[in-house]
Amino acid sequence: MFGTRSDLALRRDDASRFLPWILALQVYFAVVALAGLIGLQDAIERWRGGDYAVITVELPADADDASVAAAIEVMRRTPGIAAARELDPARVAGLLEPWLGPGVAGDMLPLPRLVDVTRATGAGVDWADAVARLEQAAPRAVLDRGTTWTDQLAELARWAQALAAAVVAVVVVVSVIAVVFAIRAGLAIHHDTIELLHLLGAEDSYITSQFETHALGLALRGGALGLGAGAATLVAAGVAGARLEAPLLPAIGLGPAGWAALIVVPAVTALIAMITARLVVARTLARLP
Amino acid sequence: MVRFENVGMRYGLGPEILRDLNFTLEPGSFHFLTGQSGAGKSSLLRLLYLAHRPSRGLITMFGRDIATAKRRALTELRRKMGVVFQDFRLLDHLSAHDNVALSLRVAGVREADIAEPVGELLAWVGLADRVHALPPMLSGGEKQRLAIARSVIRRPELLLADEPTGNVDPKTSLRLLRLFEELHKLGTTVIIATHDESLLSHFKHPHLHLEGGALTVRRAEPEGD
Numbered sequence: 098m099f100g101t102r103s104d105l106a107l108r109r110d111d112a113s114r115f116l117p118w119i120l121a122l123q124v125y126f127a128v129v130a131l132a133g134l135i136g137l138q139d140a141i142e143r144w145r146g147g148d149y150a151v152i153t154v155e156l157p158a159d160a161d162d163a164s165v166a167a168a169i170e171v172m173r174r175t176p177g178i179a180a181a182r183e184l185d186p187a188r189v190a191g192l193l194e195p196w197l198g199p200g201v202a203g204d205m206l207p208l209p210r211l212v213d214v215t216r217a218t219g220a221g222v223d224w225a226d227a228v229a230r231l232e233q234a235a236p237r238a239v240l241d242r243g244t245t246w247t248d249q250l251a252e253l254a255r256w257a258q259a260l261a262a263a264v265v266a267v268v269v270v271v272s273v274i275a276v277v278f279a280i281r282a283g284l285a286i287h288h289d290t291i292e293l294l295h296l297l298g299a300e301d302s303y304i305t306s307q308f309e310t311h312a313l314g315l316a317l318r319g320g321a322l323g324l325g326a327g328a329a330t331l332v333a334a335g336v337a338g339a340r341l342e343a344p345l346l347p348a349i350g351l352g353p354a355g356w357a358a359l360i361v362v363p364a365v366t367a368l369i370a371m372i373t374a375r376l377v378v379a380r381t382l383a384r385l386p
Numbered sequence: 387m388v389r390f391e392n393v394g395m396r397y398g399l400g401p402e403i404l405r406d407l408n409f410t411l412e413p414g415s416f417h418f419l420t421g422q423s424g425a426g427k428s429s430l431l432r433l434l435y436l437a438h439r440p441s442r443g444l445i446t447m448f449g450r451d452i453a454t455a456k457r458r459a460l461t462e463l464r465r466k467m468g469v470v471f472q473d474f475r476l477l478d479h480l481s482a483h484d485n486v487a488l489s490l491r492v493a494g495v496r497e498a499d500i501a502e503p504v505g506e507l508l509a510w511v512g513l514a515d516r517v518h519a520l521p522p523m524l525s526g527g528e529k530q531r532l533a534i535a536r537s538v539i540r541r542p543e544l545l546l547a548d549e550p551t552g553n554v555d556p557k558t559s560l561r562l563l564r565l566f567e568e569l570h571k572l573g574t575t576v577i578i579a580t581h582d583e584s585l586l587s588h589f590k591h592p593h594l595h596l597e598g599g600a601l602t603v604r605r606a607e608p609e610g611d
Contacts, residue, residue: 104488283590
């Protein structure tokens with residue numbers, strides 16, 4: 098492996114043929130799960146920040162124009178708010194028409210007066226201050242930040258993240274188990290050769306390094322395969338997601354840092370394989386006299 | 387160089403194969419290890435090349451008590467020895483050259499310092515034209531000589547050979563033993579396990595004779611070549 102000479106014919110073992118495929122599958126799962134974990138983090142922050150919430154100020158149907166104007170003025174003067182305007186009552190009634198039928202809303206059913214508020218992109222808003230000033234200017238006005246749904250979405254995404262983290266943890270455990278079995282098989286197959294090297298005066302590290310290098314090579318091969326397949330899946334998911342029309346969903350992307358984190362996955366897998374191989378072989382060698 | 391005091395050995399919970407072994411090997415000595423098949427010759431050699439721990443008694447090698455020696459120290463002791471195994475234990479996937487070179491590589495010798503001595507030694511044992519051959523392509527005698535070459539490439543202080551003439555004709559056997567004598571003259575302590583009594587008659591070296599797990603030292607009566 099890697100052009101280095103090996104006294105043990107490890108590459109001929111059956112376990113050596115299967116291990117890269119097993120690790121490729123593990124890396125694939127880890128890459129997809131990690132991508133979900135990273136991608137959702139940005140969405141959660143935006144949902145929690147209210148970037149995708151619909152903000153309205155609601156006044157009773159009998160509120161006078163002065164109260165509505167006062168509420169609009171308060172919102173416009175609030176730092177972080179880009180615009181505030183009253184929704185046309187006819188439009189509000191139109192929105193309810195599919196459920197109530199034509200002509201019902203507004204005539205038979207009094208509708209509240211609504212002020213549509215638009216946040217400046219990325220700006221923070223001191224909502225407590227806005228509510229306090231709104232109470233003074235228009236005591237019957239109620240500010241609805243519309244975060245009920247987005248908070249639930251953020252909570253759901255948090256659970257999805259936890260699930261993704263669990264998948265990554267399972268992948269690590271399964272990878273370690275796969276390497277342990279492959280290395281143990283190698284130790285059993287090459288027991289006589291290992292004993293010979295030991296009797297010829299080989300340090301444990303001389304034998305261990307051969308298994309380490311072997312495991313590293315197999316894991317890198319499997320890791321590259323898994324990363325390639327995982328990246329292809331993410332690109333395909335990205336293309337499909339871009340076609341989706343969902344105003345509450347932020348564009349879930351990884352960015353350069355996210356992709357860099359994914360590239361680390363096969364490297365970490367290879368490192369885990371190498372360390373596992375070292376520990377398993379060292380433990381076996383310690384039993385030799 | 388080697389000292390056994392009341393040494394006993396058993397495999398697992400089995401009966402004692404060797405018992406109450408007491409002997410000393412002086413540096414530069416030459417001994418044959420004799421006894422019937424199953425007398426324990428290979429077991430005694432396993433104790434000597436540190437493949438097995440005694441179940442009781444004290445073994446001192448190169449001035450060190452092997453019971454208290456650290457793992458690294460045992461590795462150093464092994465590097466002072468050369469072993470010819472009864473079944474050769476050559477690596478079938480390595481060429482004749484690499485099989486011999488293995489002894490040097492495990493001892494940390496640089497690659498640049500390996501090719502020349504290995505080539506010379508293979509020529510000395512008559513395998514100059516088989517350098518690249520894999521062991522399965524070699525005859526029994528050639529494997530024997532290759533195993534011997536691997537055991538002596540590091541110029542060991544102690545050479546242990548388990549039935550090194552078992553697979554060759556009497557003429558070649560005699561030649562191989564002469565080869566061991568040459569090494570002995572260079573200062574190597576030699577122990578050769580064999581059951582070939584007729585061959586032993588050509589040499590005047592003392593015998594360590596095993597019978598029923600016990601060992602006696604016998605002086606040999608040479609008959610000449």
